[in-house]
Amino acid sequence: MSTQKVDTTALPGKKPAPKNVQKEDAMWLQKEMINANYHDLAIAHDVGRKVSATFVPGNLNELLMCFDFARSLPETNALQNGMRKKSGKMIMDAERDGHSEDVCTYVKADLGMMMGGEIGPTGEKLPVPDVLLLSYTGCFTFMKWFELVRQKYDCETTMLHVPYQGDGKINESMVQYVVKQLKEEVIPTLERVSGVKFDIDRLRQYMKESTKAEEDLVAVLQSAKNRPSPIDGYFGGVYYIGPIFTAFRGTPEASKFYSVLRGEIEERVRQKKGPVTPDGEMTEEKYRLVVEGPPNWTSFRDFWKMFYEDGAVVVASTYSKVGGVYDFGFRHNPDEPLESLARYCLGCYTNLNFPQRIDMICKYIDEYQADGLLINSIKSCNSFSAGQLLMLREIEKRTGKPAAFIESDLVDPRYFSSANIKNRLESYFQMINQKRRATAAVH
Amino acid sequence: MRLFIGIDLGSTTTKAVVIDEDRNVLGRGITNSRSNYDTAAAIAKNEALVSARFQLFREALGRTKALNGNLDTFIEQLERDFRHEQFIEQLADLEEVCQRNAEGRFGKDTAAVKEALGETFKRLRDEAHELFAPGAKRKSDFFRDIAGSRYLALGEAVAKEAEVRYDNLLNVFDRSIIEVENRVYGDSIRHHLLNALDRTLKALPDSASKREKISAPIKGILDTAMEETYIVGTGYGRARLPFSKEHIRSEILCHGLGAHVMYPGTATVLDIGGQDTKAIQVDKAGIVESFQMNDRCAAGCGRYLGYIADEMNLGLHELGPLAMKATKTIKINSTCTVFAGAELRDRLAIGDRREDIMAGLHRAIILRAMSILARSGGIRDEFTFTGGVAKNEAAVKALNDLVTENYGKLTLNINPDSIYTGALGGATFAWRAVVEEGKTAEAR
Amino acid sequence: MNPIHTVGIDIGSGVVKTTLFRNTGDRHEWLAKRVERIRKRDPMELAQQGYEEVLADAKVAPNDVAYIATTGEGENVKFATGHFYSMTTHARGAVFLDPEARAVMDIGALNGRAIRVDERGKVLAYKMTSQCASGSGQFLENIARYLGVAVEEIGSLSKTSKEPEKVSSICAVLAETDVINMVSRGIATPDILKGIHLSMASRVVKLLKATGITSGHVLLTGGLALDEGLLAAIREEMVNEKVNLDAANHPDSIYAGAIGAALWGAFRHGKLQELQSRAAA
């Protein structure tokens, strides 16, 4: 059974909205959930719970729950710290400690947080994890990240190597390789650290729960096919994916959250409403975009504003698929739990090869009737970014829709140059506009 | 008459272009971008309007045929005399500010410094006419640069003679020039022109006899109201222009359109400015299809040449000709603007020739531009090179070589007025807004 | 023990410094010094000239010089006996000037260096800024010119700042524009200068921390060492960063490299003699 203590029904409306910031009810709900998880983590050791840490892509939340772990996700910590404008200092601290300026700032924000006494995003002290589940999925840096944490804390570490879909498909040998690692390496380690015996039926139970939330999430994200789109699939999207990409997949709370959310969104569709932005509802949908790449967290609001101010809504994004690609049919399958976990890991967005990623975006542009593609290229993230310029060209070529390229970083405020990005976005919007007018003139 | 104006507020220079109802370019104006964007824009605009008036003089005088055959000489003389007038006024202003700034600044040396200042300015005034003599070469067209370089030269001599510290003179100048260059002398245009006219008539005795015939149309034009019907601002600093959003266009669009207006066959545009390099693809109607810019690193932009010029103690326009004398091209790998000087020194230390290094530096800049171009989708025929660096013949040569090597033979368009491309695009947008879209200027 | 004479020549990017020492065992007497701005002249000639001048000043004959050591960009000085790299020499020079110094901050126009040393001037660890000149001292001078401030004034003006304005740009070139924007927003000159000082200070303090030093004096050397504004900014930054060190400069800070070279020259000379006599034996 889950130990998360979130009374979901009581939440909506409980907290008054702070000055001038608009959110959907579900957004409040998930914020509470995330904060509650931080609290759980903070008290875990006091209440005798073991703590695990793992990464968002390829996170085996259901499996970790089988061992009663409190679950920490260092990437999420970093992003939350970024949003709360605490990451800059953490990164500098890590750099002072000898980390290179060139490497991923998520890692540095995490290590910097440790140096600063492990104070988490909500101000509570986070525990040192008892086990690091190194889900080595779609990002090379993960491996170094946990090696670094291990070197510092001597935490028990267990590696789950997920092979890359180099030729664009998952073969049986890959699945077996992952399953075997689960059986022979990961599960025994988790049993040993937690002292809890693995119970596959418990896993099945959680996975059943996962599929419900997955179903609803897909419906939410695909609601953006409507005109106007009732959601922003990138800026809003990050709130929608929060619970399911983190410590909540497989919990009843998550299922509840997604059904509430789905209800809200379907209502918006019926009322033909646009997305909710921090400054209120977006009235006129002028541009529909697909976005590739993670957002910037340190200036998240300002960044979002550059879009909604000009009437741009993101109808689909690849970032909202980092913790699992569900919109092409994958669901966790309680009937073959380990295989299904393996396939989940193998299918994460950054584990797809380039042709697959390009296909996916082209499909989005088509199905969501987008005006074009915007790439937010993140300095930190080679996994996402190396090669995005080719993507841009290929997609432009294949769809005939204009694409634009901006650069920023996840949590390093030094790499968010507001004027620069605004300049490019403005030019891009004006360009779409001009093109539209030109085509209209022809017809 | 109705005029449409585009102002391009660049990181190093601010440019303005004025066009008329038939989209003829009447005037162009340029000034250095300075701390006060508003002033920079105002000065560029004034300069463009002045140049528009000169254009109108030329046309008017051409119509009267009073100066048969001598029209060009006359107008050129008039322009030089006008610049001279302007210069004298600014110089007087500068002297006053310098004297004020020197007050009490140097303790017991103050009096000596002030005296040296007086002497320096006297010499500056005395030689001013040489600066504006026919055929004279100036380091730049900006007051800051012209006055600055002569001040430095004369000041050094004066300081030596008067035994005051040269540094003190420099300091006063640096402090004062900002104040002076941020003044707009818009009101003086009329009387400068009339004074200039007097000078010109004196300088060209042939024309003196036709004084009335010449002056009448000029005065007529001076009395014609120039209506600033619509202004569009663009460029790096556009967001700081006191214009409403309606009056602002992205510089990418303006450069694309400007290049299209200059060369309707343009498909690819490369613009190298002070701090950014842009590669733009446009369609047959001048609409931007895609674009790329340098990222947050200013390596290989125009400012790079500025650092090099400083290091070599040369004017910007002297770099190109020097590089053209190269017999081979030294390979330069780093294009970090700030390190440019160090790299140059390194190279000189191991015995490479200045000219060859310069050729290498130019090639390095263009190499960077080539990758940005490649990023935006390559180079297509016709290819138009715009921005300040297009004035540099060595950069143009390097570009030509590299384009030919990598894309084969193409038409490469370079306009002598390429630096005004963005402003021209802006002016064209202004014209469209009124003539095609029926907009009226919004209140500022 | 016979005294020996050694010369240290430090060729920098802007200035050539020369020192002459008389060394008797562990006693080092500083006999003469010279500093000459390069100003686009040939540094090799200036080195020769500096060498001759220190000898003349101290009335020492060329034959009496046991070791001529170069440092900085002086690898190719023909008449030198040996070359030491600049962090080696700055470290030694700093300890000579301030025996309590346990770290050296050398702040140059393009690069900054932090060097941790022990009481003998041995380099324990060091850090240098990277190939990108971001946040370097280079543009401080440009900006000062732009603002109409004499180089000597920078320090005192910066110290009067109440609300330093942060320079956000990473790139030194783009930072120039940043500063120009500041002027247009009416930010006062001292606040701008202080902002630049702070951004430089933050970089060097970061380097310093990375060397792992925890206590002792930090001596500033190099061209910008005497900029009091920068020193103040570094001190502030150290407080901010909870670095429990105290930073100082020395009127002869600029000679640190040349001093170090001369002293290492003496050391090396001793070692070579020793080897020779051992070989002879």
Next chain:
Amino acid sequence: MAVKEIVKRCEALFEDLHFKTVRDWKAAQPGRKAIGYMPIYVPREIIHAAGMLPVGIFGGGDQIEVIQGDAYYQSYICRIPRSTIELGVTGRIDCLDGMLFPSICDVIRNLSGMWQIMFKDKYVRYFDVPQNYMDNVGGEYYVHEMQILRDDLAKLAGREVTDDDLRASIQLYNENRKAMRDLYDYRAEKPWQAPTSEVYLVTRAGMVLPPEEHTQLVRDYIAATDAEPRAKRDNARVVLTGSFCEQPPLGLIKSIEMAGCYIVDDDFHLVTRWNLDDVVVDGDPLWNLAKSFLHRSADTSSKYSMRREDKGKFLLESVRKYGAEGVVFAAASFCDPALLERPMLLEILKKHGIPSTAFKFAENTGQMAPIREQAGTFADSIKLWSAA
């Protein structure tokens, strides 16, 4: 052959970005094929057993002007993928019939997909290696990966790749590895006789020459240089590490040596020294290759260290074995694997009292002054204080 001639030949091979040797090799016999691979490691034996020439593609160095390649990468990505693309799009490596992109980092990983898109008519494979070192887990997966490669190449070659073919190739490469070990041992013993600027070129030649030819070349070099005594200098002995992928320019290696360092071990061209000892010849060749990989291969930052204690072991051993006085950590700018590993290694070295220094480079680094300064200071401090 005199040293000079050997080095000159290697230099010519190194500088030839059109891969004339490969073209000549292919032309010598119709139907010959060549397969390129990127750092760090691929089982070259399989390529060789298929009758093909394995060709190491290690970027474009500092001689290539990257014009098109930059169009594919932002400024914060290392340089080797862009110069490699430049080699590709300018037709310089069109002599290759396929490319292998080993699992080393996300950049090379993504490049494999880009290559699929850009060079549709060539064989392209992302070659994954296991990060789990248990025979029945990682081993099986790896054997399967190698089997796919074997089948693919067999198809490309139009003939089967038999176990005996593989065994013969393993044998040949064992000899090459032996020669490489001898070369490294020799250099460590007499670094003044075998400066790294030369050793580098001799090793690099192994990226384009057939193994038998390269083995001979290495042997010739050792014999030739040993016959020409050179002056021994008062230099510090260092291990250079971190340059396993993007290569520093030769000038940088020279600068380090000029600044007073003898490089006695390095991680250039690790593929030539990946298997630490001979791969067993008899038995199932793929399993033999797999076992050597799992249990007896070099360490580098793109490999997972199973236990905390394993981190840095390999480097410490290299310092010990080659009698180094310090470690120079030279990593490519923006190289995540190397730069993320660096703090861990530096900490371990510190714990063992081994001095170290670190800097970054790019394959086209032009400014050597800061490098000389750092390497020089490092050498100074070792020299001035070692005997004291």
